[in-house]
Amino acid sequence: MLAGRYRLRSRLGAGAMGEVWLAMDERLQRPVAVKQVRLGAGLGSAEEEQARQRIAREGRIAARLRHPHAVTVHDVVEHDGRPVLVMEYVPSRSLAALVTEQGPLAPATAARLGAQAASALAAAHVAGIVHRDVKPANILVGDDGTVKIADFGISHAVGDVSITKAGVLAGTPAFLAPEVARGEDPTAASDVFSLGSTLYAAVEGTPPFGAGVDxxxxxxxxxxxxxxxxPRLAGPLTPVLMAVLCADPDRRPTAEQVTDALRAVAGNRVAALSTLGSTAARTQPVTSPDAATVLVAPVPAPPGTRVDLRPAPIIGGGSARRRWVAPLAGLLAVGLGVGAFALATAPSTPPSDAGSAPATTTTAVPDPATLTGAVSEYFALLPDRADEAWLRLGPALRTQGQTAYRNRWSAVTDVVVTASPVVTSATAVTVGLRLTLADGTVVQETRVLDLVLDNGTALINADSIVHSATSTPPPPPPAPDHKGRGEENKKGNGKKGKDGEDG
Known part of the structure; x- marks a missing residue:
């Protein structure tokens, strides 16, 4: 019996933070999960007291959160000098166990589960709570497909004085955000990154940075x-993963935005992260989640599907080489930055052949269909019709000059869209490309294009490569030995047929 109220029934599991038990709350006659927290070996009395204060504080913070997709903390007690967190009991398996048992999940399944977890993080962030250790082991999935995030007990409230020991890194290395791995404090944005790493692992079978067990x-x-x-297997989930796994925390979407995007992917709709990069939106209230409960069996993706997503042909025709394929193409794992075709903003003084600048752009925000349509039409023109594509550029990109622009694309022989354009901010679109160069080199890219309106027409005003990988062409086959073949031909030519003609 703990604290005169909670009677232990069976051990549910253990981890670095302590053991978790199924118990009965004999006062309310309900099952609960109790976590007996380890304080760590070799601590002095002052350090033990600090650790107890920290656990009690974290428990009180976690108890502030009430959300259908977060494990509720009911009580914080002490037993035999050890802090004990009393939590809602959730019959479930962790997402880590689920992937181990069933293998990588289909993108739509991962999106449905992730949307529920993201909605809980959104509510936590509004309450000023940062989880700090989002990972598959802390995503609990019930038999009916309901998801709950566990272990808010190691989270901290923004603005509270930290009692943790300097230099201690809370979290799991394989799922940390880059800024946290570099020693910065965890934030809501780092929770979003960790959720992205978790979903990446769910569909790919391994975390983005490797498991790192050894x-x-x-x-x-x-x-x-x-x-x-x-990601190679994420399909329609790819643009969302690339957005949340952005190295710059200020450019990541909020948990609320991720919730909406994941619901869209789960419902086979276009995922639009409408305010990506807007730090002002990080504390917006979150509505109650309405994601449907789903079963957790993986759904296989259609094998090797190639889908033609080209817009209606533009007058004047175009090359048949511009193919649009489903985002299932295998992206290469070589992290090489290829900037030869990055259309970055050029110096403010335009070259003499910069061409006439478009009319003054408006400040109106284009609708998502206008943005994605403009990007689709733009890449449908490349590489063969670069002069026409030039007319789709805004004033910032035109400063590079039309000759330089034409020369860049002249080195490309084929452009294939591997991930369909997806709106990732009010004016930005993320798209996946495969470029084939004249020497056979293949470049896989994820680009973010920013667009502006010019008299109602969306123009591409910035073009940034956020990820690039290259593969070198195989060496040419050895030249055939023509000498032997020539000798045989000579002998053959000298032979006579039975009619006396050359054989």
Whole structure:
């Protein structure tokens, strides 16, 4: 019996923070989960007292959160000098166990589960609570598909005085945000990144920076450098993952925005992260989640599907090489930055051949369909009709000059869209590309394009490569030995047929 009220029934599991038991609250006659927290070996009396204060404080903070997709903390007590968190009991399996048992999940399944977890994080962030350790082991999935995030007990409230020991890193290396791996304080944005890493692991079968079971320090280095291969199996979930796994925390969407985007993917709709990069929106209230309860069996993706998503043909025709494929193409894991085709903003003084600048752009925000349509039409023109594509550029990109622009695209022989354009902010679109260069090199890119309106027409005003990987072409086959073939031909030519003609 703990605290004269909670009678232990069976051990549910254990981790670095302590043991978790199924218990009965004999006062209210309900099952609960109790977590007996380890204080750590070798602590002095002052350090033990600090640790107890920290656990009690974290428990009180977690108890402030009431959300259908967060494990509720009912009470914080002490037993035999150890802090005990009394929590809602959730019959479930962790997402980590689910993937281990069933293998990688289908993108729509992962999106449905992730939307529920994201809605809980959104509510926590509004309350000033940062989880700090979002990972598959802390995502609990019930038999009916309901998701709850556990272990808010190691979270902290923004603005509270930290009692934790300096230099202690809370969290799991494989799922940390890059800024946390570099030693910065966890924030709501770092929770969003960790959720992205969790969903990446759910669909790919491994975390973006590797599991790091044998070498967690190497994982920390890769995490700090934000060095990870683009997802290969995420399909329609790819643009959302690339947005939340952005190395710059200020450019990540909020948990609320991620919730909406994941629901869209789960419902086979376009995921529009409408205010990506808007730090002012990070404390907006969150509405009650309405994601439907789903079963958790993985749904296989259609094998090798190629989908033609080209817009209606533009007058004048175009190359048949511009193919649009479903976002299932295997992206290469080589993190090489290829900037030869990044259309970055050029110096403010335009070259002499910059061409006539478009009319003054308006400040109106284009609707998502206008943005994605403009990007689709733009890449449908490349590489063969670069002069026409030039007319789709805004004033910032025109400063590079039309000759320089034409020369860049002349080195490209084929452009394939591997991830359909997706709106990721009020004026930005993320798109996946595969470029084939004249020497056979293949470049896989994820680009973010910012657009402006010019008399109702959306123009591409900035073009940034956020991830790039290259593969070198194979060496040419050895030239055939023509000498032997020539000798045989000579002999053959000298032979006579039975009619006396050359054989």
């Amino acid at each position: 070498n967690p320090i190497a994982v920390l280095h890769r995490t700090a450098a934000a060095d990870f291969p683009p």
